Amino acid sequence: MKPRHKRAAIVVGVLALVGVAVGLVLNAFNSNLVFFYTPTQIAAKEAPSGRTFRIGGLVQSGSVVREGVTVRFTVTDTAQSVPVRYDGVLPDLFKEGKGVVAQGQLGPDGVFTAREVLAKHDENYMPPEAADAVQRAEQVKARMAGHPIDGGAKK
Numbered sequence: 566m567k568p569r570h571k572r573a574a575i576v577v578g579v580l581a582l583v584g585v586a587v588g589l590v591l592n593a594f595n596s597n598l599v600f601f602y603t604p605t606q607i608a609a610k611e612a613p614s615g616r617t618f619r620i621g622g623l624v625q626s627g628s629v630v631r632e633g634v635t636v637r638f639t640v641t642d643t644a645q646s647v648p649v650r651y652d653g654v655l656p657d658l659f660k661e662g663k664g665v666v667a668q669g670q671l672g673p674d675g676v677f678t679a680r681e682v683l684a685k686h687d688e689n690y691m692p693p694e695a696a697d698a699v700q701r702a703e704q705v706k707a708r709m710a711g712h713p714i715d716g717g718a719k720k
Contacts, residue, residue, distance in 0.1 A: 667682045
């Protein structure tokens, strides 16, 4: 084998190894990517089935039911609601009517099975995605009812 052919074989081998490494990194990245969806998007079937994602909004008042270590509650963005099931201890700040983000999967029965539940950390905080979802849902509800929302207009 000529030196020129050896160099070409080495270059091709290195490029193949780099290609395999890039493919593995991209596959790992895609597997760990977690998207955020609102209850309205879930109701519109925009959320993936069989994949982990996050749902956010407000814990609907009167929806929290504790059955031993299993907790069932409903997350709403004021337009749509999604039932959630969580096995474990909830954060101390978890309360009805407050912001929440849950990570898990949506079952074929429409119940979101959460593996992790995050609650707001003080009186003024709601996760940005959840706050945006609630605001958009309220705007849609207001348009459907025929009432314009005052977007901070000067008086």
